[in-house]
Amino acid sequence: MSESDLPTPRLPNARDAVRALRPSQIREVANAGFGVENVLPFWFGESDRVTPEFIRTAASEALAQGATFYTHNLGIAPLREALAGYVTNLHGATSVDHIAVTSAGVNALMLAAQLVVGAGDRVVAVTPLWPNLVEIPKILGAHVETVALGYGAQGWTLDLERLLSALTPDTKLLMLNSPNNPTGWVMSAEQQRAVLEHCRRLGIWIVADEVYERLYYADDKARTAPSFLDLAGRDERVICVNSFSKAWLMTGWRLGWIVAPASLMDDLGKLVEYNTSCAPAFVQQAGIAAVQQGESFTRQLVADLKTSRDHLVRALSALPGVDVKAPPGSMYLFFSLPGAQQSLALCKALVREVGLGVAPGSAFGPEGEGFVRWCYACDTARLDAGVARLQTFLARHVAG
Ligand SMILES: Cc1ncc(COP(=O)(O)O)c(C=O)c1O
Numbered sequence: 001m002s003e004s005d006l007p008t009p010r011l012p013n014a015r016d017a018v019r020a021l022r023p024s025q026i027r028e029v030a031n032a033g034f035g036v037e038n039v040l041p042f043w044f045g046e047s048d049r050v051t052p053e054f055i056r057t058a059a060s061e062a063l064a065q066g067a068t069f070y071t072h073n074l075g076i077a078p079l080r081e082a083l084a085g086y087v088t089n090l091h092g093a094t095s096v097d098h099i100a101v102t103s104a105g106v107n108a109l110m111l112a113a114q115l116v117v118g119a120g121d122r123v124v125a126v127t128p129l130w131p132n133l134v135e136i137p138k139i140l141g142a143h144v145e146t147v148a149l150g151y152g153a154q155g156w157t158l159d160l161e162r163l164l165s166a167l168t169p170d171t172k173l174l175m176l177n178s179p180n181n182p183t184g185w186v187m188s189a190e191q192q193r194a195v196l197e198h199c200r201r202l203g204i205w206i207v208a209d210e211v212y213e214r215l216y217y218a219d220d221k222a223r224t225a226p227s228f229l230d231l232a233g234r235d236e237r238v239i240c241v242n243s244f245s246k247a248w249l250m251t252g253w254r255l256g257w258i259v260a261p262a263s264l265m266d267d268l269g270k271l272v273e274y275n276t277s278c279a280p281a282f283v284q285q286a287g288i289a290a291v292q293q294g295e296s297f298t299r300q301l302v303a304d305l306k307t308s309r310d311h312l313v314r315a316l317s318a319l320p321g322v323d324v325k326a327p328p329g330s331m332y333l334f335f336s337l338p339g340a341q342q343s344l345a346l347c348k349a350l351v352r353e354v355g356l357g358v359a360p361g362s363a364f365g366p367e368g369e370g371f372v373r374w375c376y377a378c379d380t381a382r383l384d385a386g387v388a389r390l391q392t393f394l395a396r397h398v399a400g
Pocket residue numbers: 045103104105106107130177180181209211242243244245251255256
């Protein structure tokens with residue numbers, strides 16, 4: 001047998017659904033910045049400040065006391081109790097039976113999807129959107145339809161009728177993220193009520209990603225953005241995902257939680273077992289400190305973020321060709337500027353030429369093309385330095 005008769009060796013590839021996942025375009029931009037000195041990074045969704053000291057101390061003490069073992073799949077009892085109290089305080093009566101601790105928000109999203117979605121199921125998501133919400137159901141073999149927000153004089157808005165008509169009887173799950181990453185859009189309580197009623201009628205599950213619920217600026221008296229937890233009974237087909245990452249600056253700790261019907265909890269426990277088994281014990285102890293002693297910290301954080309948001313909106317508005325509006329929630333500005341029609345190429349050029357790190361709108365789906373995302377979770381001096389770099393870039397490239 002000659003060599004040419006042998007079958008072509010097949011590369012050891014992942015299965016098709018995994019190979020088809022979108023790689024992170026934010027990473028691609030960050031990679032373009034390797035070797036560039038002094039990059040100002042506004043591309044990731046996190047603050048430049050470390051976790052508050054009282055939370056770090058709680059973790060150190062827990063470690064010193066030997067909190068190094070596996071815990072219950074659904075989390076240690078004192079953290080579940082603390083979270084039940086926290087959610088009750090913000091959104092009405094919630095018992096421990098409805099709370100599960102997770103390894104941050106992204107794991108909570110995966111668990112929520114694994115609970116209700118299987119191969120061939122139809123999932124609807126509102127976009128532009130943090131890619132994980134769209135890609136996670138695809139890992140499970142589901143088919144994801146998107147409904148795009150519109151952009152106009154009011155900023156980003158939802159056409160409710162379009163969303164409702166996309167929620168057909170054969171839809172298994174609606175994935176919603178409000179306050180939204182990347183646009184800062186916030187779904188109103190009226191829209192939530194209409195969607196909830198529609199989904200109730202058709203038996204559609206809702207996964208509500210509310211990790212930015214505390215980062216809400218439209219109403220000084222409201223402690224959170226409108227939440228499905230304010231409207232839905234705890235035993236309805238609603239799974240609410242939350243995280244310690246944003247409200248307590250704990251991105252690196254990987255701690256989050258789920259509020260879900262009590263009837264799901266045994267099965268959720270099994271999924272936790274097969275995914276991560278549990279969140280780390282000493283991290284869970286730190287979570288108790290965050291929930292029980294962190295309220296004044298979170299309120300100050302929200303006030304600081306609002307100041308940063310308004311500062312950046314003012315500074316960017318002064319640049320030629322930049323169209324930016326102050327959104328009601330999250331910690332991003334998602335705005336258009338000259339060159340953003342090819343946002344990936346623009347963001348690579350920005351990092352290479354002037355060391356400005358922002359995320360391309362196309363990273364959040366085709367509906368995001370034409371925009372870039374800037375995370376403003378830092379002080380105003382740093383924002384000013386970034387805006388100066390953008391100004392230099394625009395002066396160089398846009399004929400004036
Ligand atoms: C919309 C949204 N959901 C969930 C997460 C998950 O965050 P974490 O896994 O750090 O809790 C993020 C992080 O940026 C996010 O933007």
